[in-house]
Amino acid sequence: MKSLLVVFLGAIVVLFVGLGKKETKTTPLALLFIGIALALIPLDFLGKLPWSFEKNVPVDMLFFDKISLSFTAVLLLASFLVFGLFGSKVQVGSDLLGLLMFSLSGGIILTASSNLVMVFIGIEALSIPLYVLAGSRKTNLKGNEAAIKYFLMGAFSTAIFLMGCAFVYGSTGAIDMETIYRAAYTMEHLKAVSPLLIIGTSLILVGLSFKVSAFPFHFWSPDVYEGSPNRATVFMATIVKVAAFSAIFRLFSIVLMDLRGESWGIVVAVMSACTILLGNIAALRQTNVKRTLAYSSIAHAGYMLMAILVSPEMGFWAILLYSFAYIAASVIVFYYFNEISSNRDESFEAFNGLAKNNKFGAVLLALSMFSLAGIPLTAGFAGKYSIFSAAFVEYKWLVFVALLGSAISIAYYFRIFKSVFFTEGDAKVNTTAVSAIFLGIAAIVILLLGIAPSILTNLSVFKF
Amino acid sequence: MDNSIFNSVEISQYIYLSCVLFAIGLFGVLYRRNAIVLLMCIELMLNAVNLLFAAFSSYMGDNNGQLFVFFIMVVAAAEAAVGLAILVMMYRNTRSTDVSLMDNLKG
Numbered sequence: 001m002k003s004l005l006v007v008f009l010g011a012i013v014v015l016f017v018g019l020g021k022k023e024t025k026t027t028p029l030a031l032l033f034i035g036i037a038l039a040l041i042p043l044d045f046l047g048k049l050p051w052s053f054e055k056n057v058p059v060d061m062l063f064f065d066k067i068s069l070s071f072t073a074v075l076l077l078a079s080f081l082v083f084g085l086f087g088s089k090v091q092v093g094s095d096l097l098g099l100l101m102f103s104l105s106g107g108i109i110l111t112a113s114s115n116l117v118m119v120f121i122g123i124e125a126l127s128i129p130l131y132v133l134a135g136s137r138k139t140n141l142k143g144n145e146a147a148i149k150y151f152l153m154g155a156f157s158t159a160i161f162l163m164g165c166a167f168v169y170g171s172t173g174a175i176d177m178e179t180i181y182r183a184a185y186t187m188e189h190l191k192a193v194s195p196l197l198i199i200g201t202s203l204i205l206v207g208l209s210f211k212v213s214a215f216p217f218h219f220w221s222p223d224v225y226e227g228s229p230n231r232a233t234v235f236m237a238t239i240v241k242v243a244a245f246s247a248i249f250r251l252f253s254i255v256l257m258d259l260r261g262e263s264w265g266i267v268v269a270v271m272s273a274c275t276i277l278l279g280n281i282a283a284l285r286q287t288n289v290k291r292t293l294a295y296s297s298i299a300h301a302g303y304m305l306m307a308i309l310v311s312p313e314m315g316f317w318a319i320l321l322y323s324f325a326y327i328a329a330s331v332i333v334f335y336y337f338n339e340i341s342s343n344r345d346e347s348f349e350a351f352n353g354l355a356k357n358n359k360f361g362a363v364l365l366a367l368s369m370f371s372l373a374g375i376p377l378t379a380g381f382a383g384k385y386s387i388f389s390a391a392f393v394e395y396k397w398l399v400f401v402a403l404l405g406s407a408i409s410i411a412y413y414f415r416i417f418k419s420v421f422f423t424e425g426d427a428k429v430n431t432t433a434v435s436a437i438f439l440g441i442a443a444i445v446i447l448l449l450g451i452a453p454s455i456l457t458n459l460s461v462f463k464f
Numbered sequence: 465m466d467n468s469i470f471n472s473v474e475i476s477q478y479i480y481l482s483c484v485l486f487a488i489g490l491f492g493v494l495y496r497r498n499a500i501v502l503l504m505c506i507e508l509m510l511n512a513v514n515l516l517f518a519a520f521s522s523y524m525g526d527n528n529g530q531l532f533v534f535f536i537m538v539v540a541a542a543e544a545a546v547g548l549a550i551l552v553m554m555y556r557n558t559r560s561t562d563v564s565l566m567d568n569l570k571g
Contacts, residue, residue, distance in 0.1 A: 117535050124539045131546050135553055144557055145566040147550045152502055152563070155543055156493050159509035162536060163486055166516040166529075170479070175528045223569040 001064050002044065003037040003072055004108045010034070011101030018094025023087060026094040030101060031083050038076040045069055045459075061176075063114035070320050070459075071111040071246035077445070078238040078327040079104050084438035085335045086231040096136060099129035100235060107243035116165045116175040119247055123161070123211065126243055127154045133232040134224060146227025153210060153220040161207025167200030181255045188258040198263045201256055205264055208251075211244040212301045215274040222282075225294035230341075233290065234334040237297045238327040245304050249319060253312045260309070268308055269398050275302030276405035283412045288346045289337055292412055293330075296372065299405060300326050303384065306391045306398060314390040317457050321449060322383030324456070328445040329368035329380060333416075335439065336365050339429040348415055352425020360436065361429050362420050364443055369413040371446045374406050379449035386453070478519035485512035499551050499561045503544065510540045 010033025018026035045066060064072075079100065088096075106125025113119045131154060135147025169175050171194040172183035187193045206217065213221035225233045252264060279299030286292040304326075307319040340350050355362035371380035384406065388399045419425070431439065449456060485508060492505030514533045521529025551561060558565055 117532055120532075121535065121539065124543065128542060128546050131550060135550050138553055139557060141557060142568050144550075144554045145568055148499065148554055148563060148566060149569075151547050151550050152493070152499075152506070155503075155506045155547065156509075158543075159486075159489070159506055159513065162510065162513040163516070165532070166482070166513050166520065169517065169529055169532070170520040170523075173524050173526060175532060227569050 001062070001112075002040045003076065004062075004105055004112070006033055006037040006040065007076075007101055007108060008105040010037075011098050011105065014094050014101060015098030018097065020093065022089075023091040023094055023097060024089055026097060027083060027087050030094070030097045031080065033101070034076055034080045034083060034104075038073065038080060041069055041073045041076070061115040061118050062109065062112045064112045067250065067316060068112040068246070070316075071242065071323070072108050074242050074320070074323045074327060075104060075107045075111065075239050077324075078242065078331065079235075081327070081331045081438050081442055082231065082234055082238070085331060085435055086234060086338060088231075096133060096231075099133055100231075103127075103129040103133075103235070104239060107239050110243045111246040113247065113250075114177045116168070116177070116180075119251070120158070120162065120165065122243070122247070123158060126240060127158070127211075130154075130232060130236060130240065133235070134228040136229055136232070140227075142227040143229065144227075146224045149220050150224045150228070153224075157207045157210030157217070159207075160203055160210070164200045164203030164205075164207060167196045167203060169200075171196035171200060177250070177255045181258075184256055185258050188262065193259065193262055197259070201259060201263055202267070204251065205248075205267065208244055208248050209271065212241050212248065212304070213298050214271050214301050214305055215278050215298075216271075218275065218278070218298045218301075221298060222291050222294040225297070226288065226290050230290075230334060230338040233294075234331060234338075237293070237334070238330050241297065241301060241304075242323045242327065245301075245319060245323070248305075248308055249312075249315065252308050253315050257312065265309060268305055269395055272302045272305035272309070273398055273401040275299065275305065276402050277302075277408075280405045280408040280412075284408065286412075287348070289341070289348055289350070289416065290346050292415075293333060293337065296409065296412070297330070299409060300372075302405070303387055303402060306395070306402060307387045309395060309398075310390040310393075314386075317460070318383065318386040318390050321379070321386055321453055321456055324445055324449055325371055325379030325383040328442040329371040329378075332364050332368040332439060332442050332446075333372070335435070336361055336429060339431075340427055348419050349423075349425070351416055351419035351427050352423040354420045354425075354427040354429065357426070357428045358431065360439075361431060364439055365420055366417060367443055367446055369417050371450065373410045373413045377447075377450050379446045379453070382450055382453035386457075475519060475523045478516065478523075482512045482516035482519070485509075485515070497562050497564045499554065499563050502563065503547055503551070507540065507544065510536055 014026055014030045103126050106122050110122030113122050131151040134150045135143055137143035172180045174180055210217045276299050279295050283292045283295035304319055304322055307315040371378035374380045374384040392399050489505045489509035493502055496502055514536055517529040517533045555561055
């Protein structure tokens, strides 16, 4: 709760303090607010908060349990890195920074919502500022196209999500998740699951899979990612995806877990398999690095969907570890892409010869590529391992599909690796000391969680 | 919650009506090409949801559904404002509101 307030009030302060000043002048202030919010997380975490809403816990519309705090930590870390590494030197006024912070507070609401109304408010607060950000380059035709596609698909998916909420409300008589959980549990045990509840669950799943761009609702995301400014793209690829997954995790893995066998289990498994295969295969035949990264983020959504299928205790740690790995690596890759493509060359060739001119950058880029592809000793491997081992018990075929997908993904990550290390060229990135610190934080996250993922999973000892 | 208009019609009729309205909106979004019509179709979908929430709320004598309706109306207004702004931006650059012209991004 404190983190949410700090981010939200910080957004207002940043918005007004930055009036008429260059954006680079207000960025430290925004970083300060996000840093404070991040520092407040461990304080809350050590307190007597429950892991999730359980019996006899009073449930408000927003409920900060340890699950939501953990996801909030991921969101805040990701936005800390994004704010530190991405920024326009010419932009005047801090409206874009303020909008990003409003969007972030929407994401935090989404992680903590224990009521369908708050899920809806969170999704909208997360998305509406991003519609503006996607189109922030007003005269750029690609930016316009990205904004209009993102807006139409976002509004469309929200309407579908709301229709699902209406059906769930009609069948369970409640919009708060605890009552929905009890109603679903009772229906499952009486073997009388209302068809309205099944329809509602499916529509909610469709609405949320638009947000995380899972197959078959992924078609908008490569276009939107390519056309949006890089900062908005990395925000969509990391923060929006993790926030939407926290909502999916809470709704499906916890609240509607009893209906898994009855309705959504096999659907999510098939969606996950198709997302992984389609994302990785489509990424292979791209020539534009940004589109490749967009398809790779679709594939990563597929891996994260696998974690929804297993029991919440195992799924939670797997998805949390994977989110940390994914955001840290994505931010590094997008940073170097942003710096290199500033002269409008977005092809793989733009990376040629980076290793010769910038050893630090080449090593970090290689590390994050390894993490995204899931090579051992990186956080990506730890995340993939925990997801696959959790899913292996019940969904063996899905794990084989996912392993195949990971093998395919190595091919296109290696294309960037090859350009950086083995091709002659003159790619150059001038990393300032400040950027190097932020990149270092991301790299430490990848290495630390890769070598000792138990740092994170041992947090489960803080039980009540 | 004794509302004679709501109670004189069965709940199933409301469900069918909302589903039909929702489907009209959905197919409108999928088949129309004018961005303003798309926006109207999305509003139609949201209003179908509102009707369904209000009907269920009255049927069950529970206020939560009506609370949800207010939130949907407020947020839909905010969303429409941003959407229209994006439309104006698009119109300034292309002199058209036809979304099928927006096909620069492919691959």
